[in-house]
Amino acid sequence: MRARGDGLAAGGGAARLSVLPLDRRAGLRLRGQVDASNRHELDAALRSAARSGRDLHLELADLSYADVPAVRLLVQAATRLPRGRQVILHEPGPVVRTILHVHGWDQLRSVIVEGRRRP
Amino acid sequence: MSSPRPPAAFTHHAALYRDDEEFLEMAVPFVKDGLAWDEPVLVAVTAANLELLRGALDGDPSGVDLAETRTLGARFPQRIAAFHRYYQQHARDPARQVRILVEPVWGEDAGRETGEALARLESALNEILSTDRIWMICPYDARVMGSQVLAEARRTHPAVVRGRSIRPSTRYVDPVRFARSRQDPPLPAPPAGAAALRFTHAGELARVRRFVTAQAVAHGLTQERGWYLMIAVGEAASYLVEQGTGGVTLRMWAAAGRLACDLAGRARVTDPFLGLRPPTLEPRPGDGLWLTRHLCDTVEVRSTAAGCTIRLEVPAPRAQERHQPDLA
Numbered sequence: 001m002r003a004r005g006d007g008l009a010a011g012g013g014a015a016r017l018s019v020l021p022l023d024r025r026a027g028l029r030l031r032g033q034v035d036a037s038n039r040h041e042l043d044a045a046l047r048s049a050a051r052s053g054r055d056l057h058l059e060l061a062d063l064s065y066a067d068v069p070a071v072r073l074l075v076q077a078a079t080r081l082p083r084g085r086q087v088i089l090h091e092p093g094p095v096v097r098t099i100l101h102v103h104g105w106d107q108l109r110s111v112i113v114e115g116r117r118r119p
Numbered sequence: 120m121s122s123p124r125p126p127a128a129f130t131h132h133a134a135l136y137r138d139d140e141e142f143l144e145m146a147v148p149f150v151k152d153g154l155a156w157d158e159p160v161l162v163a164v165t166a167a168n169l170e171l172l173r174g175a176l177d178g179d180p181s182g183v184d185l186a187e188t189r190t191l192g193a194r195f196p197q198r199i200a201a202f203h204r205y206y207q208q209h210a211r212d213p214a215r216q217v218r219i220l221v222e223p224v225w226g227e228d229a230g231r232e233t234g235e236a237l238a239r240l241e242s243a244l245n246e247i248l249s250t251d252r253i254w255m256i257c258p259y260d261a262r263v264m265g266s267q268v269l270a271e272a273r274r275t276h277p278a279v280v281r282g283r284s285i286r287p288s289t290r291y292v293d294p295v296r297f298a299r300s301r302q303d304p305p306l307p308a309p310p311a312g313a314a315a316l317r318f319t320h321a322g323e324l325a326r327v328r329r330f331v332t333a334q335a336v337a338h339g340l341t342q343e344r345g346w347y348l349m350i351a352v353g354e355a356a357s358y359l360v361e362q363g364t365g366g367v368t369l370r371m372w373a374a375a376g377r378l379a380c381d382l383a384g385r386a387r388v389t390d391p392f393l394g395l396r397p398p399t400l401e402p403r404p405g406d407g408l409w410l411t412r413h414l415c416d417t418v419e420v421r422s423t424a425a426g427c428t429i430r431l432e433v434p435a436p437r438a439q440e441r442h443q444p445d446l447a
Contacts, residue, residue, distance in 0.1 A: 014322035036321035036357050065328065065350075067357055068398070068407040076400055094346050102413050103398055104204060 019045040027057030034070040042073055050080040061091040071099040078110035091115035128252040131245055133276035135269055137261045139171055144282045146220055147175050149256055153218040154182050159209035163188040164222040188222045195240050196412040199247055203397040206251045219255045234268045241275035246294040247396050256280055298391035306421055306430055309381050313372035327356045334371045338378050338435045348433050351414040354407035355382050355429045362386035378435035381428060388422040
């Protein structure tokens with residue numbers, strides 16, 4: 001997986017996403033942007049991370065943009081976890097938070113949103 | 120535990136009332152029956168009718184949510200979301216019906232919304248909420264609403280209620296047919312000086328978002344409103360690109376305190392309710408436009424054999440000042 005490119009800084013290029021595993025718990029740190037051009041990268045990373053069978057932690061503070069289908073993937077990762085396990089979304093930025101809220105996905109029992117910050 | 124999901128069950132009635140008594144004869148039994156059946160009841164009516172109903176029900180009975188109708192918002196997407204959210208939060212199990220008594224927003228509270236917009240909303244609800252188990256009665260005050268508005272109510276509600284009696288409306292028109300029968304006025308062309316960007320592929324969507332953000336800054340939007348506009352345009356751009364019909368032209372300009380965005384492409388939009396159906400976890404084409412409709416003041420979609428245009432508008436408080444020097 002490429003570990004380069006913060007979407008915002010990447011001059012004239014397409015959206016870039018970097019995905020890193022977390023050190024101390026099951027989950028991923030997502031950095032950059034996700035849209036229709038690289039959604040498949042996010043999908044693949046989430047599928048593989050869900051295999052641990054534990055709660056899935058997603059650190060989102062540096063995910064500066066995700067479109068609706070991408071946020072749906074984050075939320076739907078919970079459906080691949082064993083019953084009772086949850087997806088924990090850490091520090092979603094304003095874009096992800098807005099999409100979660102408008103769709104009511106922050107109310108799902110299988111999804112926990114932590115570290116809400118006002119922009 | 121294996122009881123089947125009830126069939127599509129949105130029930131949508133109009134109640135045309137001429138005085139307080141007629142209003143109460145319909146509203147009181149609707150609310151009381153709901154309480155007797157342990158069904159959640161939302162009442163969203165005018166301030167005057169809210170007082171009437173409080174008197175008739177001896178205060179605010181528990182199990183009834185009372186609100187002034189304008190607090191649900193005047194715009195189409197806000198109201199759809201309010202009804203759908205109430206259903207989701209209160210139905211508890213899918214077999215339980217929810218009752219909603221909701222009076223149209225009218226007069227000053229309606230702002231830019233008109234009788235035409237109201238009729239379109241009422242008709243569209245039959246399609247958009249078709250699987251929500253809501254029994255909705257919409258009271259129309261015949262003292263203040265014109266005969267044309269009342270005639271539209273009969274076209275947009277499958278039945279009319281008076282007191283406890285329910286009669287099918289013989290004028291009712293299928294919502295898709297209703298939507299297609301309305302003529303949308305053509306959109307005024309963007310000004311020649313509008314900032315423009317052309318794109319074709321998903322790989323260019325990041326460039327589209329940077330362009331929108333730069334324009335938002337140039338027109339003095341706050342950072343938060345700039346984000347909203349960027350994600351609103353992002354979903355519309357993504358929808359058009361995913362149609363695979365070639366290049367899309369984005370134009371942005373300010374006029375009369377508003378910032379407008381046009382996305383024009385060769386795609387053909389056949390769904391009259393694009394972006395108006397509450398999205399679920401199951402993806403459906405175009406459901407990203409739900410977000411666009413929530414974040415913008417107005418979203419207009421026009422589609423012809425030649426292609427389609429999606430036009431979004433948001434308030435741009437400083438736009439007018441900025442443009443005054445040009446007029447001198």
